[in-house]
Amino acid sequence: MFGDVVFWVLSAVAVAAGVMVFRFDSMARATYALLLSLLCVGGLVVRLGLDYLGVVIVLMMTVEMALMAVFMVMYMMNPAGLMPMSMLHNTKGAAVVCGGLFVLLAAGIVLAPWPHRRGRPGDDATRALGESLMGPHMLTMMTLGLALFATIVATVVLATRRGRYDRFGDALRAPRADDPARGGVGR
Amino acid sequence: MAETAPLWAVVVLPLALVVLAGVAAGADAVLSAAHGGAGAWRRAADPWREAVRLLVQQPRRTRAADRWLGRIGIGLVPVAAVLAAAVVPWGLRPVTDPAVGVVWFNAMEALAWAAVWLAGWGPNSAFSLVGGYRFLAQGLAYELPHMLALTTAALGAESLRVGAVVAAQRGLWFVVWMPVAFAVHLLSAAALAFWGPFAHPLGRDVAGGAAAEWSGPDRLVLLAGRWLLLAAGAAFAVPLFLGGGHGPLLPAWLWTVVKTAAVLAALLGLRHLVPTVRMDRYMEVAWLVLVPLTLLQALVVAVVVLGRR
Known part of the structure; x- marks a missing residue:
């Protein structure tokens, strides 16, 4: 209740x-x-x-x-x-896409042959999750992690205004980075 | 396994946290006045006096403010502190001891990100919005090492349950073999409360930052909530690294109080010795120094745990 x-x-x-x-x-x-x-x-x-x-x-x-x-x-x-x-942007197109997606997902929920539960869930769901992630799904997680990391690096590269050539000179030979404000570890 | 406290603890917990935060704020006022010579201890009641003053102060309003969103933000600060403190064992019994208590604390502390930005956004004022943004940048700096520090303690106990972390320190306190994680947690406790060396989001150079436009009871909730966050962060160091209620002679609850007071005293010392740190400078220290250090610390702990099996 x-x-x-x-x-x-x-x-x-x-x-x-x-x-x-x-x-x-x-x-x-x-x-x-x-x-x-x-x-x-x-x-x-x-x-x-x-x-x-x-x-x-x-x-x-x-x-x-x-x-x-x-x-x-x-x-x-x-x-x-x-x-x-x-x-709201592109209201008509968005309505069509959303409506279609909703119908698709709802149809999937109604029509899919859901399996019946066999056995009981374990006592410790967190441990089961960890063992699954670190065991059979290790490859999935590693691939996912790599893809996410590559995305982050790519976004930073695209967004940054000052690259290493700005910081260390054209030949990358400057002993100190030429930064507008010095960082916390004194570079 | 530590059992949870009776139901009345739900009522007592916020009050206890307020008293703890008030005493800490009083000690801070005394320390600040100590240069003035004799009679500094009389300043201990200053925070309470200031609270009463704010309660009766005429509120100031700004034009085109999103007042409700801002109020949700400042209300979130003390709420997050109390919810985070719910998993901290006072003595050996917490108000609640969920199986994922360490992650719960981390999640509640993250609410402060949203809270401070909202408090900065709400009044429709440039300085206060700058303060809100500063805290988000600061969050990016302190959160990653902090998460690794929390993970290290959980790793040492092989459990995310705070009660289990305390039980694992019956013999040796975690601070002895996880000093780096402990130090990072202390720094992060100050940073998540945007307080002391990490008070830049409310800095004087931006006329008070995220708190600039808040006055009256609103300001009281925001500034008191900040002390509550600090008290919760300091109190959480005790079960994680200082053995919780374990100790000779004294009862468990008294040990918790003594250790929490010691951690708060260390943080007060930090505030009075270290100047305010700009968040972009701390960012570099956090990611280039603290993250590798905490990762090494976690590795050492993981190897010890595996070797123990």
Whole structure:
């Protein structure tokens, strides 16, 4: 009973906050409505008995949304995302894509032959997750990690205004980097 | 396995945290006044006096402010502190001891990122927004070494449960063989409370930064919440590295209080000895020095744990 109430409250807030992302006219409000929605999803995952995954979702999404607020404000074409603006773009195309995706996913849920549970879940879901990640799914995780890391490096390379030639001269021979402000380790 | 405290602890916990933070703030006021000569100890009540003053202060408003978003931000600061402190054992019994307590603490501490940025965004003021951005940059600097430090303690206990981490220190405190992780946790406790050497997000050079435009009760919640965060961060060092309630002669709860006070005293000392650090400078120290050091520390602990089996 209590579990049902928690489930429905979290689900309702998650969906409502998700809708509000597109109703707000402020970058900051939209970002934090999305965060609220994701925090509720984290709570739902905890309700599934996956404590570790749920809390990690809360942790990662909080940090991610905090940073996203920065990037959204930084890269917006309207003066730095500080003015009221619509969160909707390409409304007709987006409606078609979203509708199609919803139908596809819903059809998948209804039509897929879901397997019946055999056996019982282990006592310690966190340990089971760790053993799975470090065992049979090691290759997946390593590939994923490498891809993410490559993306980060590529983004930084594309975004940086001052590369090593600016810092160490054309022949890379300068004994000290030519930086506008010196860093914490005195370089 | 440590059992959890009775239900009334839920009510007592925020009060205890407020008292702890108030005493720490009082000690800080005394230290600040110590240069003035005799009678400095009278300043111990200053934080409480200031709190009362803020409660009755006429609030100031800014134009086109997103007041509610900002208020959610400043409200999040003390809420995050209390939720983080819920997994800290007072004595040997925490309010709650979830199987992933260490990750829970980390997640609640991350709420401060969102909170400070929102507090800076809310008033629609340039200086205060600069302060909010400064904290996000600071978060990027301190969070990674801090996560590795927390991981190291959990690794030593082979559990994410805070109770298990305390139980694993029955013989040897983790601070003895994880000194780097302990030091990084202390630095991060100050950084996550944007306090002391890491107070740049509220710096004087930006007219008070994220707190610049907040006045009256709002300001009280933000500044008190910051002390609560600091107290929670300091209190969490005790179960992680200082053996929790374990100790000779004295009862467990008293040991916790004594050790927490010692950690807070060390942090106060840090504040009065080290000037404010710019976050881009700390970023370089954190990523080029602290991350490799904490990784090495984790490696040493992992090898010891494997060798023990």
